[in-house]
Amino acid sequence: MTLTVAKPAPAPSQPSAEQPSPLGWLPWTFLAVAAGVMVVSWADALSRTGHRASLLFWLAMVLLIFPAALRLCSARVRSSERLATVVLVGLGLYAVKVLRDPFAFTYGDEFPHLYNLQTILSSGRLFGSNSILPITPRYPGLETLAALIARAGGMSPFAAGLTAVAAGRLMMMLGLYLLYARLGGSERAAGLGALLYAATPNFLFWSVQFAYESLALPLATIALFITIRWAQERDPALRRPWEFCFGLVAVAVVVTHHVSSYVLLAYLLAVCVIHWRLHGRAGAPWRLAAGIGVATVVWLVLAGGGTVGYLSPVLTSALKQVVQTLARETPARGLFASQGGTVVTPPAEIVIALSGIMLLGLGVLVGVRLVWQQRWRNPLMVLLVFCAFIYLGTLPLRFVPAAWETVSRAGDFLFIGVGLTVALGLVWMLERGKRHSLRVRLLIAAAATVVFASGVIAGWPANERLAQPRVIAVPGGSLDPPAVVAAEWSGRALGPAQRVFAQDADARFFLTNGLQTSLTGNFAPDVDDMLDATKLTPAMRTLLRGYRTTLVVSDRREISGDNLFGFYFDSGPPALSKAATDSKFDVAGSNRLYDSGDLVIYGVRGLW
Amino acid sequence: MVKPRRDLALVVVAALAACLFAALLPSSLAGLRAPLCLPLVLLLPGYAVVSAIFRPGELRTAELITLSIAVSIAATLIVALALDALGVKLTAAPWMGVLTVLTLAAAARGTARGHSRSLILRPIPVGRAQVGAIAAGLALLAGAATLGFTPLGAPNGTRGTSALWLLPAPGGLQAVCVGVINEQLHTTTYNVTVRGGGGPVRRLGPIVLEPGKSWSRELAVASSAAPVMHAFLRRAAEPSVVYRSVVLRDWNIAATGC
Numbered sequence: 044m045t046l047t048v049a050k051p052a053p054a055p056s057q058p059s060a061e062q063p064s065p066l067g068w069l070p071w072t073f074l075a076v077a078a079g080v081m082v083v084s085w086a087d088a089l090s091r092t093g094h095r096a097s098l099l100f101w102l103a104m105v106l107l108i109f110p111a112a113l114r115l116c117s118a119r120v121r122s123s124e125r126l127a128t129v130v131l132v133g134l135g136l137y138a139v140k141v142l143r144d145p146f147a148f149t150y151g152d153e154f155p156h157l158y159n160l161q162t163i164l165s166s167g168r169l170f171g172s173n174s175i176l177p178i179t180p181r182y183p184g185l186e187t188l189a190a191l192i193a194r195a196g197g198m199s200p201f202a203a204g205l206t207a208v209a210a211g212r213l214m215m216m217l218g219l220y221l222l223y224a225r226l227g228g229s230e231r232a233a234g235l236g237a238l239l240y241a242a243t244p245n246f247l248f249w250s251v252q253f254a255y256e257s258l259a260l261p262l263a264t265i266a267l268f269i270t271i272r273w274a275q276e277r278d279p280a281l282r283r284p285w286e287f288c289f290g291l292v293a294v295a296v297v298v299t300h301h302v303s304s305y306v307l308l309a310y311l312l313a314v315c316v317i318h319w320r321l322h323g324r325a326g327a328p329w330r331l332a333a334g335i336g337v338a339t340v341v342w343l344v345l346a347g348g349g350t351v352g353y354l355s356p357v358l359t360s361a362l363k364q365v366v367q368t369l370a371r372e373t374p375a376r377g378l379f380a381s382q383g384g385t386v387v388t389p390p391a392e393i394v395i396a397l398s399g400i401m402l403l404g405l406g407v408l409v410g411v412r413l414v415w416q417q418r419w420r421n422p423l424m425v426l427l428v429f430c431a432f433i434y435l436g437t438l439p440l441r442f443v444p445a446a447w448e449t450v451s452r453a454g455d456f457l458f459i460g461v462g463l464t465v466a467l468g469l470v471w472m473l474e475r476g477k478r479h480s481l482r483v484r485l486l487i488a489a490a491a492t493v494v495f496a497s498g499v500i501a502g503w504p505a506n507e508r509l510a511q512p513r514v515i516a517v518p519g520g521s522l523d524p525p526a527v528v529a530a531e532w533s534g535r536a537l538g539p540a541q542r543v544f545a546q547d548a549d550a551r552f553f554l555t556n557g558l559q560t561s562l563t564g565n566f567a568p569d570v571d572d573m574l575d576a577t578k579l580t581p582a583m584r585t586l587l588r589g590y591r592t593t594l595v596v597s598d599r600r601e602i603s604g605d606n607l608f609g610f611y612f613d614s615g616p617p618a619l620s621k622a623a624t625d626s627k628f629d630v631a632g633s634n635r636l637y638d639s640g641d642l643v644i645y646g647v648r649g650l651w
Numbered sequence: 652m653v654k655p656r657r658d659l660a661l662v663v664v665a666a667l668a669a670c671l672f673a674a675l676l677p678s679s680l681a682g683l684r685a686p687l688c689l690p691l692v693l694l695l696p697g698y699a700v701v702s703a704i705f706r707p708g709e710l711r712t713a714e715l716i717t718l719s720i721a722v723s724i725a726a727t728l729i730v731a732l733a734l735d736a737l738g739v740k741l742t743a744a745p746w747m748g749v750l751t752v753l754t755l756a757a758a759a760r761g762t763a764r765g766h767s768r769s770l771i772l773r774p775i776p777v778g779r780a781q782v783g784a785i786a787a788g789l790a791l792l793a794g795a796a797t798l799g800f801t802p803l804g805a806p807n808g809t810r811g812t813s814a815l816w817l818l819p820a821p822g823g824l825q826a827v828c829v830g831v832i833n834e835q836l837h838t839t840t841y842n843v844t845v846r847g848g849g850g851p852v853r854r855l856g857p858i859v860l861e862p863g864k865s866w867s868r869e870l871a872v873a874s875s876a877a878p879v880m881h882a883f884l885r886r887a888a889e890p891s892v893v894y895r896s897v898v899l900r901d902w903n904i905a906a907t908g909c
Contacts, residue, residue: 064776070784077788077795084795093806126713142799167740169731187731187741188724191692194743195669196685197678206685210693210720217717258724265721272714284704288718291700295725298732512809516802517836517862525812528834536818536828538907593904615808631900638884638895639814639834649901 067124068114076135079106084142090509093614100509107135108495112488115234116473125234126220133216136241137209140251146514151606153253154551155179160186160200164193174560178353181346184299185258204253211258212251218264223463225271226424229470236466242495243458244502250455259300260455263307266292270328293335297342301350304339306456317422392500399497402490407431409468430460511611524612525639530557544570545596548609562590577623588651597625598642658768659702659758666695666754670747691750697723699754702761811835815884815895818906820869828909829882830867833860840887847880848872857887869909877902
């Protein structure tokens with residue numbers, strides 16, 4: 044079998060004489076991470092109360108990354124300390140997301156998953172329905188885990204969701220470290236690689252939202268690690284436990300997230316093909332690939348029937364726009380711009396982002412050269428290096444509006460290759476720079492911090508990284524935003540299962556806080572048009588009848604259609620749509636049931 | 652009480668304890684229940700299964716921990732799918748019961764295969780400075796959590812609001828429910844006016860509501876048909892200005908409660 048690494052993984056390095064404690068620097072790394080978490084909590088508190096705190100945010104990021112990177116650059120560190128450092132940083136960065144949204148989920152995709160969890164808890168059954176993301180109940184892995192956490196721990200759905208994602212983050216860091224250690228044959232490269240993976244643009248926020256990929260990607264990473272360990276065993280009897288573990292984990296991936304299972308299958312098939320090309324057919328992980336292939340197809344047929352219809356428009360639209368952009372038929376997307384196209388990234392951040400990308404590219408080149416020179420012929424290693432190249436190749440696609448999201452999400456998978464490739468290059472540089480050890484380590488730790496910052500800047504808009512006022516304190520208690528209050532009122536006063544037309548953000552609140560069947564932009568394409576129109580036409584009445592709509596939420600605040608800012612309190616005079624967008628529903632046959640100013644709920648059954 | 656000296660014995664004890672505590676402890680004691688019961692979801696089944704299928708000493712500690720978590724989560728999902736397919740509701744009892752049985756069976760097989768790790772840990776020498784760093788780190792994390800999970804005052808310019816609602820009363824009664832929700836940032840006094848249905852205009856108030864509080868009332872309607880009903884909300888500070896208004900024209904929707 045030739046899937047094994049070229050160099051065996053060395054035994055954990057021994058502590059030096061100057062480090063009598065096996066903990067090494069771990070207490071100090073822990074202190075730095077804790078200080079980073081404290082600083083980001085402070086920055087969030089300032090941001091929630093209307094103050095600017097971006098410098099504090101960046102100070103927190105430096106505290107979270109730089110000391111750990113510096114330590115991981117060192118040669119004389121125990122394996123256990125390296126692993127603990129990587130896990131600490133991973134969880135510390137997860138705390139940044141938790142402290143940004145400490146009271147409720149606020150990412151657009153989190154609401155449908157929360158609703159699925161609520162449905163499992165209330166009905167005790169899987170595979171319910173979901174009006175906003177209908178495909179999500181067909182992949183119930185994350186919600187099922189969270190449901191048992193809620194049941195076993197007596198926790199709220201929100202707390203259970205946070206715990207499930209924390210378990211995912213823990214597995215991700217452990218899985219990356221073990222995978223890199225086995226593949227790269229170096230614990231030092233493993234630690235640095237796992238740390239560098241945090242530079243994935245989605246790592247800080249998007250990859251730890253309460254959504255299916257946050258669990259599936261870590262499980263898939265562990266499946267890759269299992270593949271390597273399986274390959275290192277030559278005796279079929281010794282391979283069986285690994286095959287069993289792979290089977291269990293692969294099934295968990297398949298039932299949790301469609302794309303993750305397809306990517307895992309693609310990785311394994313690619314490994315088989317590369318193995319065949321390099322070493323012949325025997326010894327490749329055909330059985331593992333076949334196993335996940337069968338599981339994927341069976342699930343697609345039995346439960347995930349709508350997956351193809353869900354994914355194909357996204358992919359075809361992305362491909363079409365790539366072609367149109369190349370032909371200059373579509374304007375390119377502005378980099379460092381928000382969803383609406385407004386540039387919100389400060390110039391200094393743009394400089395850091397571009398510097399980080401250049402450093403990353405340089406790191407990949409050094410790593411690739413090293414792999415090439417040493418003629419490592421491990422198929423998974425070859426595949427991951429190839430992924431690193433593809434990642435760099437996909438960066439220009441961020442100019443294409445429809446491809447941007449697809450490329451951004453593909454980056455989570457491709458960056459597994461980037462982390463390892465760059466880390467191998469860094470270890471090579473560290474070993475060459477032994478004479479100036481401290482200076483080289485400081486430079487590399489600083490470069491790693493810049494690369495990480497670059498990922499953060501590319502991943503999330505500058506004005507969305509810190510907490511917004513989701514819950515505010517008032518004398519005697521706290522308040523939720525008006526749309527939450529309206530949604531909760533609808534559930535309390537009218538009961539669940541009303542069919543509601545609403546703007547994007549409001550619809551999500553009516554789904555999870557009102558337990559209603561919410562219909563909004565993407566899945567009932569005319570809803571936005573209807574809500575934005577100033578006249579009620581016969582076609583709209585037909586639409587209301589067609590969807591059996593009982594309630595319309597007319598919210599004149601422009602942010603109600605914004606899936607980033609629509610979940611918070613408005614500060615200052617709100618941007619409002621025309622009054623006629625609301626008053627058009629105030630006609631015979633409709634009931635004006637609820638009025639909170641800019642937000643009005645109409646009972647529209649009489650308009651059918 | 653016998654103290655477990657081997658890892659799989661501890662797994663068995665912890666699994667049984669988790670199952671028991673999940674059944675006995677109320678949800679209100681989540682702070683106590685979570686650390687006692689969550690290992691049965693996130694660690695113990697995987698640890699037992701991995702111990703049962705691998706040769707003793709085959710895995711490094713990090714590998715053992717990683718596989719234990721991943722296999723536990725996979726087992727949780729597979730058990731849930733199986734229970735759902737059999738028509739069993741996913742409540743704590745069957746779910747945790749099956750996971751406990753799985754854990755016990757796997758632990759028994761692991762023990763039979765000779766898997767056994769001592770629970771006696773070697774003391775780790777820790778310096779005073781290291782203890783200080785850990786203590787300071789824990790204090791910082793506690794501070795971060797306290798600050799992070801505490802609601803804070805609204806940013807300048809945040810506007811409060813108030814909601815007025817009107818619905819037919821539940822149970823087919825010839826009545827309406829009218830209510831007010833105060834989402835202002837301070838205590839506010841309101842007056843509500845309801846008219847329609849052939850009866851006199853009804854004035855309700857002053858209604859004094861603290862932030863976040865609500866008020867509602869059921870009002871009989873004189874007319875036997877479903878009349879058009881109007882309700883208006885005025886703030887005591889601006890009595891001449893209609894602040895909110897609602898209207899019931901078509902009684903084809905009903906409140907589930909007033």
